[in-house]
Amino acid sequence: MLHRFSKFVCGSTVFLLLAGSLVTSTESGLSVPDWPTTYGWNMFTFPPSKWVGGIFYEHGHRLIASLVGLLTIVLAAWIWRVESRRWMKRLGAAALAAVIFQGILGGITVLYFLPAPVSTAHAALAEIFFSLTVAIALFTSPAWIRGDEAVDDAALRWVATAATGLIFAQILIGAAMRHTDAGLAIPDFPLMFGRLIPDHWDGKIAVHFAHRVGALVVTMAVFAAAGHVWRHHRARRLLTRPAGLFVILVAIQLTLGALTVITGREVWVNSVHLVCGALVLATSIVITLRSWRVAFAMPRAASAVGAEREADRAAAAALAVGRPGLQPDRGARA
Amino acid sequence: MRLRSLGLYGIGLTLAVSITACGGGQETSSTSAEPSSPAGASGGQRVDTATAGSLKGMVALEGAAPRNEPIRMNADPICVKEATGPQAQETFVVGSDGKTLGNVFVYVKDGLGDYVFDTPTEVAKIDQRQCRYHPHVFGMRVGQPLEISNSDPTLHNIHATPKNNQEFNTGQPIKDMKTTHTFTSAEVMVPFKCDVHGWMNAYVGVMEHPYYAVTGEDGAFELRDVPPGTYTIEAWHERLGPMTQSVTLAAKEAKEVTFTFKAPAAATN
Incomplete structure (x- = not known):
């Protein structure tokens, strides 16, 4: 519940x-x-x-x-x-x-x-x-508490954590752009004042430019994280599902960002762009936390009292039949 | 503990400010800030009306005025009811021949030296009626009270966004509410807007002296009782910006001044 x-x-x-x-x-x-x-x-x-x-x-x-x-x-x-x-x-x-x-x-x-x-x-x-x-x-979630499909992959932890940090930074730049009225400081897309790099600058143009560059950086980070999951953890649905969603959401987000400029900040396009950005962050957080799941199964955490009965039963059953997974996060209770 | 104290302080402060800011149907008044030097309060010469002249003139428009942007008021059914018929912005108000420009604020920008002027006691007024500001462009004096009224049976917020004066944003949720505000620094122009009805906007020129006028559809203006001297006269239009010219006025002279704005190429504004 x-x-x-x-x-x-x-x-x-x-x-x-x-x-x-x-x-x-x-x-x-x-x-x-x-x-x-x-x-x-x-x-x-x-x-x-x-x-x-x-x-x-x-x-x-x-x-x-x-x-x-x-x-x-x-x-x-x-x-x-x-x-x-x-x-x-x-x-x-x-x-x-x-x-x-x-x-x-x-x-x-x-x-x-x-x-x-x-x-x-x-x-x-x-x-x-x-x-x-x-x-x-x-x-x-029961899957977290049981430790289903948890992995000990330092590379995944690194790339997922980096992606989350970059996405949050990109959202901050986007917020600064929104609240300094810089959303159309560069009015054309995909070029910028008809060029690859703006030929003149001010504070608003710099913020807007940073957001566009940030979009490229985040896209690369997302593909790196999703690609790593696909290459190394294809059997783990708890990772592949958010990784697939990650790529889809970023594609939608890039499209919405472009449309925001092209439509001159149409209200719904602009608003859904913000929400989609938050969903990209949420997906990244899920992958990142699941990549760190092993850290939550350390003996000290497992020694916490008051384990959730249902979760414990499921975890015990999982361990008994040798399902992949780590120790349950036994402090949990639903 | 410290965070909680800060939070409580924040809640208390914001409650106090909001209670102060919102009269809930009462008349309220506010001032931009403490006046730095009240007009007419200290030394300086007075205008001798016996030698003063006048500046009469015309603001012309070269080219066809763009079509004013249509307004859709359906965000508020009361506005639709109050303002019947097609509605459009008042950006370009032109004469019947299309060659004269209204809603232009003309004023003496520079050259008055140390003349001093009494602050008028009469109240300047702006009204919110049929979900528009009346007048759309006007002038008033530093220290002069501005009465802001709501003649609509709907809510308005009047939000001024000056650069030299204090920004303010006052709600008027009830018909016939009145608020008084006083500006403390000269500023051309102070924009007003209503954030409830995004199409509503107005501009006020706040002056240290009485030499200002707003053109009507015929583009005409007149500045009376101007002392002899050389002045910079500026004509300001909300879309076309400012235009200045230098004018020398002799004693008792009535001088003609013409400003000619070029119409923008855009189809609408």
């Missing part, structure tokens, strides 16, 4: 990311000038008849964020109550802290008229929070 709920929180966060990206894509961020109130109303009693124009996006974003905040409180409490893995309790608390701080950052950015550093930090923390929900969903 906890795993299912954590997946629900994860999915809700994707929806929240879409709502947030629609706020910036429609330039509605300041359509509700006050915070935490909405035009003087309590946020939750603001009449739906007044959700017009930009308010629909900004107020909708606040409501969805409140829902995700509530879900995160439940998730953190649930983890705290049933999990024996101490680091999982900390992870739940970290997710809760992140979503609270994220709400405050959102308020500050409205009250101070969307300063680019605060808005960019708001975007970055959104991705970090989403990553935490992805990690929690993964760590509570």
Whole structure:
């Protein structure tokens, strides 16, 4: 149940990311000038008849964020109550802290008229929070707890971790580009002012250029990680499935990025581009964490008390029949 | 512990600011910042109206004005109801012959030296009506109160994005709400926009002196009681930008000045 709920929180966060990206894509961020109130109303009693124009996006974003905040409180409490893995309790608390701080950052950015550093930090923390929900969903999954198909491959760990870091950096550049209004600083694609390299520069052009170069670097990193999985771990579906998805998502993301420029930042193209970027990050995190699964089966971790009965039974059965896998992450409990 | 304190401080601060910023149906007032040097407050010479002249003129448009961008107000059903018929931006307001340009802010940019002027006590006004700003382009003085009103039965936020003055963003959720704001520094131009209704925009020129005017469809303007001297006169248009010329005015002289903007090649704006 906890795993299912954590997946629900994860999915809700994707929806929240879409709502947030629609706020910036429609330039509605300041359509509700006050915070935490909405035009003087309590946020939750603001009449739906007044959700017009930009308010629909900004107020909708606040409501969805409140829902995700509530879900995160439940998730953190649930983890705290049933999990024996101490680091999982900390992870739940970290997710809760992140979503609270994220709400405050959102308020500050409205009250101070969307300063680019605060808005960019708001975007970055959104991705970090989403990553935490992805990690929690993964760590509570039966396959993780049993240690199914875990591998001890240093090269995979290196390439997957590097890909995750590069994707996060690329998302940060994208956020900076979005919040400094540099999305069309280079207005043509695939060339840049009709050339391979821009013939003139300013801050916005540099940020935009960095995002395009970053796309190439990330694509190479993704292909390196996915290629490594295909070459060395083809039998392990827990790795090949996200690796395949990784490549598909990056192809979609590149297309959306190009279309964002070509369509002059069409609202939905621009917004889905942001969400797809988050999904690329999530996929990378899953591969990376699975590549590090061996580190979670060390004796100290395995000695944690309160093992989840169901997971333990499954793990014991797996070990008994000699299925591939490592020691169960025995602190876990569903 | 420290993080929690910071979080609480942040919540408290933002609550306080938001409660202050949102009147919830009451009249509110605000000021950009503390005035650095109130107009007319200290020494300097006064204009002698006996020797003052005037600058009359025309703003012409060379070439065909682009078609104004159509506005679709269906993001807010109340706007659709209030503003009947096809709607378009007011970027190019031209005379019947298409050769004169309205909504151009003409003002004395430089040359007034140490003249001082009293700050007017009458209130400048901008209204949100039929989901547009009225007027679209206007001028007012530093220190003069600006009354912002909402005549629409829908919500507006009035969001000013100046460079020299303090940015502000005020919600007016109720019909007939009024807010007063005072600018403390001269600035040409301060853009206003409504983030609820993305098509709404207006521009205000904030001046230290009274020598400014906004052209009508006939392109005409007049600056009265200008003391003799040599001035830089600027004409500013929201799309075509600024244009300046130097003018020397003798005592009691009525001088004619013409600005000619070239229409852009684009089909729409």
